[in-house]
Amino acid sequence: MAPMPLPKRAEGHDRPAAIIAPSILSSDFARLADECKRMVDLGADWLHVDVMDGHFVPNLTLGAPIVASLRRHTAAFLDCHLMVTNPEQWVAEFAKAGADMYTFHLEAAAGPGADDWHQLSPDAMNASVEDLCHGVRNAGMNVGIALRPKTPAELVAPYVAAGLVDMVLIMTVEPGFGGQSFMPVAAAKAAVLRAKFPDLNIQVDGGLAPNTIERAAQAGANVIVAGSSIFGAPNPAGVIAQLRGAVQAAAASGKPAH
């Protein structure tokens, strides 16, 4: 089965269309299906699903069984962010559960315990990252590669250039928890990738809100994850519209990403 196609870049725009993905980590898990429907009704394009294993990050959330249950209640694009060691272990299960995007961390590709890019051995990494990309696509999902805030953007470029990757996720907080403060320096990494890859879907995740979106949008991001700023707002639809508006304005400005 082919992965669900992602939006293309329109003429006159410097990046693919804006996608707003509320992170269900900030929802009421006891009412998950209702919360997802509410977000889609309020204008969400995707639903962002944070999977944490208590190993790669110091928190535990949910796994494929919840995604499978959710799939029975929504047709929305399920954007799964795997903050786990051994990401290859869960590919088949997430595909069967109905995940649309499988984003694994580049740091996790170095093997158990390697949670920092300094521990990445280029040879071991290349083989396992390429295998994982092929495995995810062959399973019928889009391929995402995530970078921790300090992992250089250049490390992912060869996989994008080789056509193995549908989206790069730039973490703008240390992964593990919702509600943390946005890191502008991490968001700036989007500009490195946008300059090289105008058609790439570049996602930012962590601390995105109406008062931080400008930096990420100016750097070239087009896929915006937001948890606490959407779920915690009195008017979540307004926040979704503001985030989308900032990306659209930056995309049409004709200015190079910076």
Ligand SMILES: O=C(CO)[C@@H](O)[C@H](O)COP(=O)(O)O
């Ligand atoms: O992956 C993660 C955290 O590790 C995120 O997806 C958070 O869920 C975003 O939450 P906010 O920072 O927007 O509250």
Ligand SMILES: [Fe+2]
């Ligand atoms: Fe996430």
